Amino acid sequence: MKTVNEFARRLFALGAGLSMALVFAIIFVNSLRRYTVGQSVSWGEELPIYLTIYGVMFGLALAYLQDRHIRFTVLTDFLSVSVREKLFAAVDLVSFATGVALAFSGHAFAVRRGNLDASGLKSAGNWLAETTGIDSLVWVAKVGTWQYAIAIGGALLAVAAALKFFERISAIKAVQA
Incomplete structure (x- = not known):
C-alpha cells in the first residue's frame, strides 16, 4: 500500500509541477515576445489559464493524499485521537463520493460544451492539424x-481520498493491534 501511495504522490506532484x-x-515566452517583437502568441493568454486549472486539480489530489489540505480543527482537537482518526476516515469516504460526483458532472459538462472552439486556441489547434496532417x-x-480538467480533478480527488x-x-488497525 505504501508503494501505491508513493507512486500516486509522485504522479500528482509531477502533474502539478509540470502544469x-x-x-x-508560456507566460515568460509570451512576455518576451510582447516586449521584444511587439506581439504575443495568440494562444499565450488562454492556455495558461487552462493549464493552471489542471495544475490546481493535481495539487488538490496531492494535498489531500499528504493530508496537507485546509482543515478546521477547532472541534476535532477536543476529540480523542482514536475518534478523530475514525472521523477523518469517514471524511475520506465523503471526499471519495464527492470526487466521483465531481468527475461525473465534469464529464457531463465537458461533453455538453466540448465542441465549442476556445477562441484563443483555435489558430493553434488548426495550425497543429495542418502542419502534422493529423486532423484529430x-x-x-x-x-x-480544457474543461475536462474538472472531471480529471474529481477522479484524482476520488483516488487520493480512497x-x-x-x-x-x-x-487505526495497527494501533489497535
Whole structure:
C-alpha cells in the first residue's frame, strides 16, 4: 500500500509541477515576445489559464493524499485521537463520493460544451492539424478538452481520498493491534 501511495504522490506532484512549469514558460515566452517583437502568441493568454486549472486539480489530489489540505480543527482537537482518526476516515469516504460526483458532472459538462472552439486556441489547434496532417489534433482548440480538467480533478480527488482512507484504516488497525 505504501508503494501505491508513493507512486500516486509522485504522479500528482509531477502533474502539478509540470502544469505550473508550463504556465511559467508560456507566460515568460509570451512576455518576451510582447516586449521584444511587439506581439504575443495568440494562444499565450488562454492556455495558461487552462493549464493552471489542471495544475490546481493535481495539487488538490496531492494535498489531500499528504493530508496537507485546509482543515478546521477547532472541534476535532477536543476529540480523542482514536475518534478523530475514525472521523477523518469517514471524511475520506465523503471526499471519495464527492470526487466521483465531481468527475461525473465534469464529464457531463465537458461533453455538453466540448465542441465549442476556445477562441484563443483555435489558430493553434488548426495550425497543429495542418502542419502534422493529423486532423484529430484540432482537439487542442476545443473548450471541452480544457474543461475536462474538472472531471480529471474529481477522479484524482476520488483516488487520493480512497488511498488516504485505506492508509488511515491501516494505521487505526495497527494501533489497535
